[in-house]
Amino acid sequence: MYLAHISEDGRMQSVKEHLENTAKMASDFAKPIHLEKHAYISGLLHDVGKYTDGFQKRLHGGAKVDHSTAGAMEAYKRRMLIESFCVAGHHSGLPNGGGRADIQGSSLNARIKRANKERLEPDKEWEREITLPECDACSNDLLELSYDIRMVYSCLVDADFLDTEQFMTGITDRGRDFDVTAMEAALKNYISPWYPAKTELNKLRCEILDHVISEGIKLKRGLYTLTVPTGGGKTVASLAFAIEHAKRNNLNRIIYVIPYTSIIEQTADIFREILGKERVLEHHSSVDYGEDEDSLFYSRATENWDMPVIVTTSVQFFESFYKNRSSSSRKLHNVANSVIVFDEAQMLPVPYMRPCILLLTELVRRYSASVVLCTATQPSLNKIIKELYPEYEHYELCPEEYYINDLFRRVTFEFDQTYSVEKLVSCLNNNEQYLCIVNSRAAAQLIYESMRGDGCFHLSTNMYPAHRKRVLNEIRQRLKKGMECKVVSTSLIEAGVDVDFPCVYRQISGLDSLLQAGGRCNREGKRNKTESIVHVFDLECGSPEMFSMQIAASKHVLEKYADITSKDAVSLYFEELFYLKGSNALDQNEIITQLKNNNLPFKDISDQFNLIENNTRTLYIDVNESDRLIEKARLGVAGKNDYRQLGQYGVNIYEYQYLKLKEHCAVDDLENGNCVLIDSSLYSDEVGLNLIFKNGEAIMI
Incomplete structure (x- = not known):
């Protein structure tokens, strides 16, 4: 035998x-x-x-x-x-x-x-x-x-x-049944206290929710858009559509694809509250699985997504399809015959836009899936979709009369001058509570150092995820209590993070970013629109080159539209952005051309399809909560789950930063190519990674 x-x-x-x-x-x-x-x-x-x-x-x-x-x-x-x-x-x-x-x-x-x-x-x-x-x-x-x-x-x-x-x-405990009737009942129980609505804003949210539910009940599989204004209840409405749509079309699961881990954690918490922990799988590099049997079940479930509801990242979703590894490919068959909701769809990566859209059209056209592009600022993707999927007919799940309702216009945009850092800080200090969003970690750190004091906070990816989460929790508490709260942040706070400031300052960037920043101002509509100002400004030091096309496209729209929140303005912005970049920039590595190649170059495509720059490595910060995991990594005995937990204490750095840290003997290398910070003076509780050495030498951040 x-x-x-x-x-x-x-x-x-x-x-x-x-x-x-x-x-x-x-x-x-x-x-x-x-x-x-x-x-x-x-x-x-x-x-x-x-x-x-x-x-x-x-x-x-x-x-x-x-x-x-x-x-x-x-x-x-x-x-x-x-x-x-x-x-x-x-x-x-x-x-x-x-x-x-x-x-x-x-x-x-x-x-x-x-x-x-x-x-x-x-x-x-x-x-x-x-x-x-x-x-x-x-x-x-x-x-x-x-x-x-x-x-x-x-x-x-x-x-x-x-x-x-x-x-x-002998492991057989895998997967959970997709009991859509039970999920429908759980959702109805969760939203029942909302009816009858007690305010005009909540009445409008309930109308949107009811309309989207009715669409889910009647529509066949397809590719849809869901454009709900910030504060319109997009998260629950899209889940309600997905549940009813899955029930109507006998689909197997619901998959949420989200650009940032901060939004994923928030969304997964909401879904667990609605549907129960046992139905929701949160899958991203920073998710913290424990070592008990229950946690190991969820860790195993990330391998093939055999769960009713999956909340994951754009990187995890698209790279699973375009990478060639068996480990990343196991889940693909479970994506077929699913409802796939792309939250914050405007964040689809531009250099890979065409192969990403192509994949979505193929999932709908040939693999029995439904796709919902869900956002408050819908990108103008119809032309690209139609080119790749000629039979596509655009269908919007949320009627325009809801989108343009004045109740959702809770802020006033004002366009300020170009500021020096000193002048900007002077303007900021006229407010007890404000959020200032800038385009680089260096600018955020510089502004924060000019405004520091009680009630001042800094947020950027220079801080490890668990650190950012602690700071965000404190910010939310201070806002809730009406305490002094002054925050400077990079863009990580603007897409889907649930905070509500009386005023926001936003350095000029892409129009979608400006509108997302506006969603952090007067979020609950408790203040007068004319008093809730989003100040759009620029800094004398400018922005990194990577923002140049987004800024140029925004300025083009500002010349033509007084109301930058209108659908026409948003549509023009994305058309202009794609025009400036050119069609080749929407598939920079010619992935689609290679897919049509007789040689079917799966490995080559895998090597070239990288949504995150691969010239970075992770720097782990050694704190009390991470020291046990770091020790296992140093000994070479850390497993996949250990590294997932360790991700909560990691900061991504560029190669030139790593080399400079090595030169100063500030890091220890790990066998997987990442490293550990051993010079604790380079990480602060206020700004996170602060690459200024004791001799005054600084590394650009």
């Missing part, structure tokens, strides 16, 4: 049993997307390379052997292209297809050629034990084929892992 696995307690699983279990599970995963036969055959073939003497010796301590290429070769001989890619990459990641002449390297063609040359074939016993059905034809459209391969790959690697995990460890 050929064996696939031997457990620590000596139990044995045959290759035949593992292949059949994996094939059945993968096929079940693929049913909603009608790729079940491709998934089934991939499951049957993925480990036929274990029908070899070399692998059987490996199970007993022998040398490592390649057991993936044999199955890929068997699929290739039978012209099963999807199966060949999936089997070849089920451990090492989806490979490039490669050219016909390839013989060296890791491309699929090169591996198949070398396997033929070296006669790398499994024992014929596999054909006596395993019967392959006839294969379905695959798409002739290379772009469609590339996504089909990714989906089948996801079904295969998740099924392979789950069957192996269950045999080796």
Whole structure:
């Protein structure tokens, strides 16, 4: 008997049993997307390379052997292209297809050629034990084929892992049922105290909520926009739509995609309050999973998203689809047949805009998903969507009469002069409570140092997440009690962070940022609109180059519209921004061109698709709460969950900053490429990472 696995307690699983279990599970995963036969055959073939003497010796301590290429070769001989890619990459990641002449390297063609040359074939016993059905034809459209391969790959690697995990460890507690009727009841219970509404503003919020619920009940799967003004109850309204829409269309789960972890934490807390902790999975790099069994369940759930509601980041969502690794791909089949809500949709990354939109259209068009682009400032994406998805017809879930209602116009925008830091601080000090948002960490730190005192706060990504969370909690308490509260921040506070200031100062930036900043002023409408001022200004020192096009597009709109909050102004802003950047800038690495390439370069695309700059590394701050985790990292025994918890104490730094810190012996290196700050004088409770050395030398931040 050929064996696939031997457990620590000596139990044995045959290759035949593992292949059949994996094939059945993968096929079940693929049913909603009608790729079940491709998934089934991939499951049957993925480990036929274990029908070899070399692998059987490996199970007993022998040398490592390649057991993936044999199955890929068997699929290739039978012209099963999807199966060949999936089997070849089920451990090492989806490979490039490669050219016909390839013989060296890791491309699929090169591996198949070398396997033929070296006669790398499994024992014929596999054909006596395993019967392959006839294969379905695959798409002739290379772009469609590339996504089909990714989906089948996801079904295969998740099924392979789950069957192996269950045999080796006995873990079966995975996933939670999507009980949409119970979720609907929980939502109704949560919102019932809102009716009848007691104020005009709350009455309008309830009308929006009722309208969006009715849309969810009647609409079929599709791609929709939901444009709700700041303060209009967007978070609960979008969840209500998703629940009713999932019920109406028999969808399997709800996925929330959000740009910033600060918003994710806030949104996940709201969803847990509404639906219960057991239904909500929060997945991002900084989520703090504990070590008890309940926490380990949620940690395992991040691997494949087999949960009713997932709240995650744009980076996690899009990179899962465009990276080639098996670990990141396991969840893709669970994205199909879901409601996917993109909160703060205006934050879709411009250099990857076209491949991101293409993915969304494919999920709707071919994988039974519904997508909702949800924001208070809807970007003008219709032209791009229509180009990639010609049959698309725009449908807005929130009628315009709600958007333009005066009750949502709670602030007045004023356009100030260009200030020196000293002059700006002088203006700021005329207020007991204010929020000032600037375009760089350096400017935020400089302004804060000029205004520091009791009731003054600084917020930026120079502070580790747990530190920012503590400061935000204190800010909210002071605002609630009417105490002095003066805050200078980078843009991290403006998208979705629930704070309410009587006045806001915003350095000129993109129009979407200006409007988001306005959402932090008079948020609850308790003050008069004419007294709630959002001051738009510039600094003499200017802004980083990365903001130049956004600022230019905003100035173009300011010349044409007195009311920058109007839909026409917002639409013009995004059209101008995309025009200034040019169509090539919306797909800077030509991902879509590569997706249409005959060689199907999965690994190349994976290397190039990076929503976060990859020239940074994480600097961990050693404080009482993190010292145990840092010690495990130093000893090389920290696991994935340890690093997730450690993320709450990390600050991203650029390579030049790291090198300067090394030069001053201020950091210790860790084996994963990140580092620990050992010069505690460089981190302060007020501004976080403050890269000014004792000799007065400063690193630009």
